[in-house]
Amino acid sequence: MNSIHDLGGMEGFGPINPEENEATFHYEWEKPIFGWFFSLFAGGIINVDVFRHAIERLGNQHYLESSYYEHWLGAFETLLVEGGTITTEEIDAKMAELAGETQ
Amino acid sequence: MPHDHHYDPLPDTELRVRALESILVEKDLVDPAAIDLLVETYETKIGPRNGAKVVAKAWTDPEYKKRLMENASAAIAELGFSGVQGEDMVVVENTEGVHNVVVCTLCSCYPWPTLGLPPVWYKAAPYRSRVVRDPRSVLLEFGTELPASTEIHVWDSNAELRYLVLPQRPSGTDGMSVEQLEELVSRDSMIGVKLADMPA
Numbered sequence: 255m256n257s258i259h260d261l262g263g264m265e266g267f268g269p270i271n272p273e274e275n276e277a278t279f280h281y282e283w284e285k286p287i288f289g290w291f292f293s294l295f296a297g298g299i300i301n302v303d304v305f306r307h308a309i310e311r312l313g314n315q316h317y318l319e320s321s322y323y324e325h326w327l328g329a330f331e332t333l334l335v336e337g338g339t340i341t342t343e344e345i346d347a348k349m350a351e352l353a354g355e356t357q
Numbered sequence: 358m359p360h361d362h363h364y365d366p367l368p369d370t371e372l373r374v375r376a377l378e379s380i381l382v383e384k385d386l387v388d389p390a391a392i393d394l395l396v397e398t399y400e401t402k403i404g405p406r407n408g409a410k411v412v413a414k415a416w417t418d419p420e421y422k423k424r425l426m427e428n429a430s431a432a433i434a435e436l437g438f439s440g441v442q443g444e445d446m447v448v449v450e451n452t453e454g455v456h457n458v459v460v461c462t463l464c465s466c467y468p469w470p471t472l473g474l475p476p477v478w479y480k481a482a483p484y485r486s487r488v489v490r491d492p493r494s495v496l497l498e499f500g501t502e503l504p505a506s507t508e509i510h511v512w513d514s515n516a517e518l519r520y521l522v523l524p525q526r527p528s529g530t531d532g533m534s535v536e537q538l539e540e541l542v543s544r545d546s547m548i549g550v551k552l553a554d555m556p557a
Binding site for chain 2: 259260261262263264265267268269270271272273276278279280281283285286287288289290292293294297299302303306309318319320321322324327330331334339340344345348349351352353
């Protein structure tokens with residue numbers, strides 16, 4: 255598929271800004287997302303090809319506005335819902351529940 | 358938490374992760390203890406020190422280097438480094454006239470067993486878009502200035518094939534031990550955006 259993820263040769267993204275002594279993870283929430291890759295792979299819920307395809311369907315604006323592990327998060331959510339493992343209603347309900355707890 | 362983030366999450370990302378994690382654990386699809394162990398492994402054990410061992414051995418053992426260039430995956434596995442995201446490896450060698458640099462324009466394919474998880478800049482749009490079009494300007498941003506006569510080869514990784522750059526051994530390192538040589542091999546030199554460090 256030829257869409258926004260195919261960045262090679264595009265212009266105007268600015269400087270690279272490498273970070274000195276960069277940590278492996280930048281936020282705590284990145285760690286579970288990284289781990290799900292292995293769990294869901296081992297569980298047969300994802301493979302490399304459907305994972306890739308799900309990332310390529312994220313939508314241009316979301317792809318450019320979000321970071322690496324957010325791409326993974328979006329892909330996992332898509333594949334878990336499409337595979338019938340969970341529903342978007344379940345996710346929304348859990349988010350509302352957790353948001354309520356912290357208020 | 359570090360304060361020099363290059364990116365901020367979307368407003369609901371953290372909450373979404375907590376919600377999904379909670380559901381996945383309830384459904385017994387993920388084991389938080391196993392994930393903690395994986396995270397720790399990639400934070401402490403799987404990183405560019407592994408790749409540096411491969412490079413230093415190739416610099417000091419001509420037979421190993423021959424095997425590495427012929428079948429990189431097998432030669433790297435000899436040192437105990439194999440597995441996820443490093444199943445099919447190709448090593449590209451820097452020489453007097455040719456410098457190699459690695460990218461993944463489509464995403465962030467990277468040789469995990471030898472280099473660990475990729476840095477943010479490797480995964481971000483500026484590097485991925487520009488290194489294939491204007492590699493010299495990219496190398497300059499990393500402080501790497503090559504002679505105009507040096508050819509630059511850019512290798513685009515993919516889900517199946519991962520590249521590791523074999524940097525040139527710096528001059529003045531003849532008497533150094535393998536362990537000392539490993540110290541000269543940075544992550545960036547194995548991606549190809551820098552040269553191996555000069556001895557102090």
